[in-house]
Amino acid sequence: MKTVEEVYKLFDEVGCCSFATLDGAGGVDARTAHFFAFDEDGLYLRTMRVKPFYRQLKLGWLAVSAEHTAGRCVWDEDNMPHFQPGYMVRVAGSVRELTQAEVGAKAAANPLFNVAVYDIKKYPETVVFVLDRFHGELYDYDFNMVHRDHKILRERFAFGGDVFEEAGLSIDPDLCIACGACTEACTHKAIFPTGDGAALRILGERCDECGNCYHVCPAGAVRSKGC
Numbered sequence: 001m002k003t004v005e006e007v008y009k010l011f012d013e014v015g016c017c018s019f020a021t022l023d024g025a026g027g028v029d030a031r032t033a034h035f036f037a038f039d040e041d042g043l044y045l046r047t048m049r050v051k052p053f054y055r056q057l058k059l060g061w062l063a064v065s066a067e068h069t070a071g072r073c074v075w076d077e078d079n080m081p082h083f084q085p086g087y088m089v090r091v092a093g094s095v096r097e098l099t100q101a102e103v104g105a106k107a108a109a110n111p112l113f114n115v116a117v118y119d120i121k122k123y124p125e126t127v128v129f130v131l132d133r134f135h136g137e138l139y140d141y142d143f144n145m146v147h148r149d150h151k152i153l154r155e156r157f158a159f160g161g162d163v164f165e166e167a168g169l170s171i172d173p174d175l176c177i178a179c180g181a182c183t184e185a186c187t188h189k190a191i192f193p194t195g196d197g198a199a200l201r202i203l204g205e206r207c208d209e210c211g212n213c214y215h216v217c218p219a220g221a222v223r224s225k226g227c
């Protein structure tokens with residue numbers, strides 16, 4: 001399970017990330033922003049009270065995503081894209097505004113709050129929010145298998161009392177006839193024997209939920225989440 005510090009560093013490595021909110025009129029909105037700090041209470045961001053972003057954050061919900069890649073996507077002669085190894089990270093959960101006293105107390109204890117103190121002095125309408133309850137996922141990819149023998153490694157996590165559901169499809173052992181069609185169809189090397197010579201199982205951290213196994217299974221044994 002990722003710590004809040006590890007999640008912060010994944011986003012900070014990227015810098016400006018995509019922050020999505022509800023817009024209060026039945027839609028959604030998004031912009032780029034930055035988590036400037038973390039501590040045992042969550043991940044911190046700042047904005048100004050006069051911005052639509054502020055009013056949207058006051059609704060209490062925030063989703064943030066970012067992608068870190070070692071290089072640009074390269075297109076081959078068949079017009080197929082090739083991505084360099086990298087990772088995507090995302091979180092979603094609830095946010096709340098900090099009081100001035102809370103910001104002051106945090107600033108006294110956490111040097112990462114220096115930028116918030118600086119901004120509040122320079123731009124008095126600056127406010128600080130904390131994402132204090134969230135779930136998320138690190139999606140580490142190496143599609144051309146440069147550094148390992150499988151394409152993706154997913155890790156889900158939660159913070160502040162939130163919960164997460166493991167990634168990936170699953171196989172119903174009561175229906176599986178161990179024909180092996182799904183293993184052949186899986187390009188992510190995510191399907192393995194259970195060890196008892198019968199049903200197979202899907203490793204959620206490698207599964208991209210592409211649906212190939214679901215498509216080829218003659219026994220209707222592959223399940224997507226919620227089915």
Ligand code: SF4
Nearest residue numbers: 186207208210211213
């Ligand atoms: S959904 Fe795709 S990636 Fe996941 S196990 Fe099935 S074939 Fe493999």
Ligand code: SF4
Nearest residue numbers: 176177179180182217
């Ligand atoms: S294709 Fe279906 S029946 Fe065959 S091994 Fe995979 S899950 Fe089992």
